[in-house]
Amino acid sequence: MAKQKTQQRTLETRAAIIAAGAHLFATRGYAETGVRDIAEEAGCNQALVSYHFDGKGGLYDAILADAVCKAQAIAAEGLDGDEPVRALVRTFAKAMASSPHFVPMLLREYMAPDRMLNPETSRTLLGMMALTRGVLDALPDGAAAKSWDPQVVHLSIVGPLILFLVATPVREAVMGEVDASVSTPTLDQFADGLATLMENALE
Amino acid sequence: MAKQKTQQRTLETRAAIIAAGAHLFATRGYAETGVRDIAEEAGCNQALVSYHFDGKGGLYDAILADAVCKAQAIAAEGLDGDEPVRALVRTFAKAMASSPHFVPMLLREYMAPDRMLNPETSRTLLGMMALTRGVLDALPDGAAAKSWDPQVVHLSIVGPLILFLVATPVREAVMGEVDASVSTPTLDQFADGLATLMENALE
DNA sequence: GTCTATAGGCTGATAGAC
C-alpha cells in the first residue's frame, strides 16, 4: 500500500510535467521553453524532467505521442450518417479540442521542414484526410457530380478550425479593444457555423 | 561615385541579412535561429546584424514591418467587382505570397499570447477582415439574406490558404511517399479551387 | 524519487583592428 502511494505520487509528478510541458511547448515553442520553466509550472525540480523523460527532447516526444493517440482515438470513432458533413466538421473540432496544445505543437512542426514529422503523426493526419474523402465519396450523386478536390475540401474544413483555435487569444484581445460587445464564439459554435457553410458549398 | 558604390554594397548586405533572417525566423522560429546562422546564410559576419539592425530583436522587427507593409499595399489595391468572392480569395492569396515568410512568422506570433502583436500588424489584419465584411455586405439580396457571420467566412477563406501554405513542404513529402502521381497544386490553383467552393457556399 | 550543485556548451553583444 505504501508502494502504491509512492507510485501514485510519481504518476502525479509525471502528469504535472507533461501538462506544463504541453502548455509551454505549445505557446512558446520548443527552444524558447526552458526545463526550468517546465519544472516551475509543474511544481517540481528540473532534474526530474531528465529523470522521467530522458531530457527535454524526450518529454516533447512523449507529449506529442500522447496527443496523437488521443486524436487518433476520436477519429477512429467514426461518423453518424445523418448529416455527414456536419459530423465530419464536429469530429475534427473534437479531435483538436481533445488536447488543446496539440494543434499549436503540430503547426510548429509543419513550419520546420528539416525536422521530419513522426511517422505515427503523419499516419494519423492522413487518416483524418481519409475521413473527408470518405464523406465526399458518400455524397448523393447530384452533389458528388461536382467532384470536389478532396484536398481543397479537407483544408477548407481543417484550416478554419485551426486558425480559429490558434487565433483565439489574439482575437479576444483585439475584439475587446475594438468593441467589447462583439461575441467571441466557442470552438463548437464556430464549428457549427463552418459546417453550415460547408454543407451549402457541397450540396 | 565611389560613395555610391559603397552605399550599394551596404544595401546588398542589409538585404541579404533580411532575406536570411526572414527565411530562418519563419522556418525555425526566433529562439531557434542564431545570429551566427543568419550571418552564414547571408554570407557576412555576425557582428553586422547588430551593426545594421541593433541586434537580433531589431532585425526581427524590421523583417516583420517590411512584410506587413507589402501585405497592406496589396490589400489596399481593392477588388474588381465582377466576381467579388473570387477576387477576395485571390487578394488574400496574393498578400500571403507577397512575402513568403510572412504567414509563418505571423502564425508563431499568434501562438505566443504573451507577446502582444504589433499595433500596425493588428491594424493590417483587421483591414483584411474588413475586406471580407465588405464583400459580404455587397452580395445580392438573396444571398445576403443568409446573413453569414463575417468571422466564420473570413476564417474559412484565410484558414485554408494559410494551412495550404504552411503545409506545402510536408504535403509534398508525404504525397511523394504515398503516391508520386498525385498532383501538388500551386497556391494560385488552390486559391481558385477554394474560391469556387466559397462561391458555392455563399450563393 | 526527489533535490542541490555544478560542469560544459552555446548564444548574443561588443570592443577594437582594419
Next chain:
DNA sequence: GTCTATCAGCCTATAGAC
C-alpha cells in the same frame, strides 16, 4: 562598413546527497 576575438550569461544534463 566589415571583420576577429572575446566575454558574460544562460541553458541542459548529470553526479551525488538524501
